[in-house]
Amino acid sequence: MIKVENLTKSYGNFQALKGVSFSVQKGEILGFLGPNGAGKTTTMRILTCFFPATSGKATVAGFDVFAEPHEVRKKIGYLPENVPLYLDMPVPDYLSFVAGLKGVKRREVKKQVETIMEECVLTHMSHKLVGELSKGYRQRVGIAQALLNDPEVLILDEPTIGLDPKQIIEIRKLIKGLAGRRTVILSTHILPEVSMTCQRVIIINEGRIIASDTPQNLTSKIQGENRLLVKVDGPSSEIIKNLEGIKGVRKISRKEGGNGISQYVVDSEKGVDVRREIPAVIVSKGWGLLELKPLEMSLEDIFVKLVTKE
Numbered sequence: 266m267i268k269v270e271n272l273t274k275s276y277g278n279f280q281a282l283k284g285v286s287f288s289v290q291k292g293e294i295l296g297f298l299g300p301n302g303a304g305k306t307t308t309m310r311i312l313t314c315f316f317p318a319t320s321g322k323a324t325v326a327g328f329d330v331f332a333e334p335h336e337v338r339k340k341i342g343y344l345p346e347n348v349p350l351y352l353d354m355p356v357p358d359y360l361s362f363v364a365g366l367k368g369v370k371r372r373e374v375k376k377q378v379e380t381i382m383e384e385c386v387l388t389h390m391s392h393k394l395v396g397e398l399s400k401g402y403r404q405r406v407g408i409a410q411a412l413l414n415d416p417e418v419l420i421l422d423e424p425t426i427g428l429d430p431k432q433i434i435e436i437r438k439l440i441k442g443l444a445g446r447r448t449v450i451l452s453t454h455i456l457p458e459v460s461m462t463c464q465r466v467i468i469i470n471e472g473r474i475i476a477s478d479t480p481q482n483l484t485s486k487i488q489g490e491n492r493l494l495v496k497v498d499g500p501s502s503e504i505i506k507n508l509e510g511i512k513g514v515r516k517i518s519r520k521e522g523g524n525g526i527s528q529y530v531v532d533s534e535k536g537v538d539v540r541r542e543i544p545a546v547i548v549s550k551g552w553g554l555l556e557l558k559p560l561e562m563s564l565e566d567i568f569v570k571l572v573t574k575e
């Protein structure tokens with residue numbers, strides 16, 4: 266549905282995108298994750314024909330964003346980071362106005378606005394002015410305006426920024442419900458957003474894509490080593506010394522402690538399983554083994570690892 270090949274974008278002497286390539290399948294929700302300034306908005310603006318790339322190629326539903334912007338715009342709904350909302354307009358009037366701008370046929374506007382308001386759970390806000398809505402509901406109006414031309418592709422730039430936790434959950438649920446029939450790209454610098462909402466994630470940093478996979482595969486691929494959490498009742502320095510002596514153990518860090526009980530994170534070399542040796546050593550010393558479990562790296566650990574490596 267979306268194909269991006271070797272996109273670059275320069276602002277004067279500064280190169281914001283340095284050869285970005287990726288594709289998005291029909292019906293997929295793709296998370297575009299990266300720290301501030303990574304190039305997310307720049308990529309989205311190129312895809313939505315807001316401005317051209319310096320070089321490279323991008324197509325949406327088979328149409329070239331440079332050569333056929335009118336066709337591309339028909340296929341895309343865009344929620345920019347700051348939606349230009351008219352605060353003194355009633356919600357249905359604002360949406361009807363945008364529908365007109367987007368070329369929805371006059372006789373279809375009313376029905377289309379009703380359908381989209383229902384889909385975005387806005388119907389009960391029909392009597393309100395946009396300016397009277399909470400931030401979460403304003404964001405729903407922003408998403409609704411992006412949907413008015415019934416686009417196949419939905420591009421959402423930081424859709425949950427500035428919302429409270431309850432509103433975030435509701436907007437994520439709404440986005441998930443919109444996918445399937447539509448292809449969604451969602452940019453974010455917030456990690457849980459991608460693991461909760463997206464089927465695939467692209468990590469971008471300093472204008473380059475540094476990883477692309479499902480959140481689960483990224484975790485297992487990049488983890489590279491086995492990590493265990495061990496909770497022991499005993500003297501810390503002795504425990505660390507003895508566990509470090511086990512063959513294959515690479516690194517031990519103490520997490521927290523109190524009353525003589527501490528948690529240790531044990532990293533072992535790839536392919537080496539130390540789950541038998543650890544209890545044997547602890548028991549032989551007469552310490553208490555209270556817990557032993559594998560630890561998965563979170564997407565956050567992976568993100569930091571990738572971005573720092575860069």
Ligand code: ADP
Pocket residue numbers: 276279281299300301302303304305306307308
């Ligand atoms: P993100 O959306 O990931 O935060 P952006 O795509 O907005 O990143 O920006 C990427 C880089 O390009 C940043 O370093 C930013 O400062 C720079 N940039 C963005 N827009 C402009 C512009 N209009 N002029 C000059 N530099 C810009």
